[in-house]
Amino acid sequence: MGEDRYQVRLKNAAFSERAGDEPALQNEIRTNPVTVGSSRKQTHMESRLLHRENLQTALLWAAPAAFLLFFYFYPLAAVFLESWEAAVDSSINWQRVFQPLGFTLWQAILSTILTLLVGLPAAYLFTHYEFPLKSVLKGMTTLPFILPTVVAAAAINSLYGPRGWFNLGWMALTGTDTPVINIVNSLAAILLAHVFYNTAVIIRVTGSAWEKMDSRLPEAARVLGASPFKALTEITLPLLLPSILASSVLVFMFDFTSFGVILMLGGPGFSTLETEVYYQALQRLNLPMASIISIIQLVCTIMIGAAYSRINKAVQIPLVPRMQAAGHMKAANFRQKLLLILLVIGLVILFVLPLTSLAARSVTRLEAERGQRTAINTGLTLDYYRELFINRRQSIFYVPPVKAALNSVVYAAETVVISGILGALASLALRRRNKLTRFMDTLLMLPLGTSAVTLGLGYLLVFNRPPLDVRSFTLFIPIAHSLVALPFVIRTIAPALASIPDSLRQAAATLGANPMRIWLEVDWPIMARSALVAAIFSFTISLGEFGATTFLARPEMPTLPVAIFRFLSQPGALNYGQAMAMATFLMVVCLTGILSMERMKVFSFE
């Protein structure tokens, strides 16, 4: 599960509106006339046809299955084996395992509680009040969740970091030279960042339940003599409890598996299971230790995931949906107005400010560059963007950032191709619903539940001999990204493909189209939009992926997120500015992708 925010998007399709039509799709596939395995007696002819279809399906699955086996199960098995050998060997220092486990749990619990404390009032605000620019604010609170973690971390840094707006502003105002907020490399920064990007989960999950709750229920309680507080604790909260629990477990899962934020904002002083795997594998070169921690992490995520699906399945109280827009009110009296204003200000500070301050920081010079002893030129500048094209250090390990951007784009394009081909094959196979198909479908979801860091570690363990050597074979990065992107691609393409009635193809065939023409004239035009959405999806996933990439990117071939991480950990105002510029660029690109996907409502054939 780990690092990437997009993984989450699908896993939790449960609360994304778009995912709503998925069960319908499955029904459609099941009721498709070609469905096999009906109980009626089959003629010889039919059974031969059936046999052929099953064979076809099996052939279609061959490539995705081989891909999964070789690039997912094989590395994962290696991690298991390595950790087993290490565990048998008694020289393992278990203290190094339990310490990060303890901290992981602790920060995840704290983060979840804080996220709830912010998310519930925000959900209340969005489901009960009308105010100007509400949809914009709501969109902004969801934004961090869908942006790459490095961008989220950079945004927090641009506001509260030692070189961020607050500290430099304070130093300029008071003439001192010590920062006033020292939260980077502290628990506070980790918690703040987790609240920053996970509150969206609470707002979406609990908010939608709140929206559906009959607003007359708390009113009925009030009429029966309950104070506002009593109505909240006796009626509203108990009714919302299932969704609050579900969203909390989800948030806990993301906090538990958080990698980029801990690495970039927690610094070396804090280590969670994920970052410990990173330190052990890449800095101490202790692969057995890294493997053991990976496996513990995997077991924990599986347990949290199981808890989530149990809660989600738990019998939900049927709620009578309230009338449209009933209960959306304008603040009427002074108390409501005050509450509304305070909530809006709080949300703006928490969510809107970091993202805008990131963009603003990338074009503003606030302090002297290194070595500059003369008067400081503060003000607007495009220097940070200009510097992206220059290799100052003349070192092969410090490529100019623009090279990192190019690498990212190339990897992302390769991801689109790999996941596109595999996704198309799988989607075609998914049109025939049988045992094999269902099994493969579940199997393809597994990479979403696996930490990207674990995957990266597995690659290091397995692919260390030419020609498949992590150090020379550059396709591993897009391959790892494709594993993550594949389920999304399938979930986007398969419904479109399944929605095309067979009669259309048959009609085209009777009109003289050969199979190739049928594909070109019927299938492709109908599903082209979905294919485009799938492509944008995998492109942005690849662009923002951080966890696996840190393991697989060679020093002289960094991707944008890796470069941002490196530049942020370097001293100097110029490096900082460039990190801001890259993060802003990444944010804008991902945002464009996400927005264009939102605009292109996937075509569905009715």
Place this chain on the structure above:
Amino acid sequence: MTLEVKQIEKSYDNAPLLRGVSFTVDSGETVCLLGRSGSGKSTLLRIIAGLENAEGGQVLWDGRDMSDVPVHQRGFGLMFQDYALFPHRSVEQNVAFGLRMQNLDDREIKKRTGEMLDLVHLTGFANRKVTDLSGGEQQRIALARALAPHPKLLMLDEPLGALDRTLKQTLLDDLRQIVRTACIPVVYVTHDQEEAFSIADRLIMLNSGKIEQVGSPEQVYRHPVSLWVAEFLGLGNIILAEKNGGKSDTISTQFGEIPFAVGSGVSTERELHLLLLPEVPGMRISLEKNPEENEGSYMLITGQVTETIFLEGKYRLSIKTNGPSLRFVSQTQFNTGENIRIEYPIGEIQCLN
């Protein structure tokens, strides 16, 4: 124990919803707010309950202004449309909710909850889930829940709205009895006139935010004050008439000239609407082939029977005249196609505004 509503004003989406509504309800009296859906009836209840604020006017209880009293301290009972039963609580917990809010001790709560369930004939339902109840059972539980804390006032918002007709009838009888024994002011909101007529001591006819008429069901039925009331209640035949100019104090209708001072209601306008109820004392219906002299105090209507329906011991006739189609109720049978004449007492003709 009097509820007084004074000049309530409320708008919704900048359109006026309630425009100066005033009325009073006394102990033991059932007042029925009757009007089309969207006429602001439910909003008025919510304002009385304190769930919404009026933009103008006052809600008074025994002369005391309630505007500063929050909902939960008013002690008014409200039975919501579709009941709003708490889905996460059992039948017993639903009924007990208001009692718990009064911090009564558990034994008392248990006892009163039991009494309430007996009252609504649902003894033994205590531990059922409210989501497993039928519509009629939910309605009874909602009533029990509203009555349990002994409210000073009971308000019912379309309490029988979603139920089917036969169930409605039984529940209506029960409801009437229970409400009478509670002996508190009752405000009943509905758009269904049958419901209103069978439960109300007094009807308040609400039309686009204003009270059109107040009166006992009989008064309203016999003497609707306006065209809207007559049409809304579907009282019967409305015919157009025109006042004759000059000194002749008569009006012309499609069925001849009649004296102006008709039964009730006066209008200053030239165009008039006259109401002919389907059944009034002194009305005579006979076959046209044995014509009788018109005695002058009757309006004479002739026409052909297009439909005859036997209902509750009487014949409902639809009659095609040379003007509009009319409906009358007859004690004797006439067949479709027969030409009949109706002598309608001029004293019973009503002039509508």
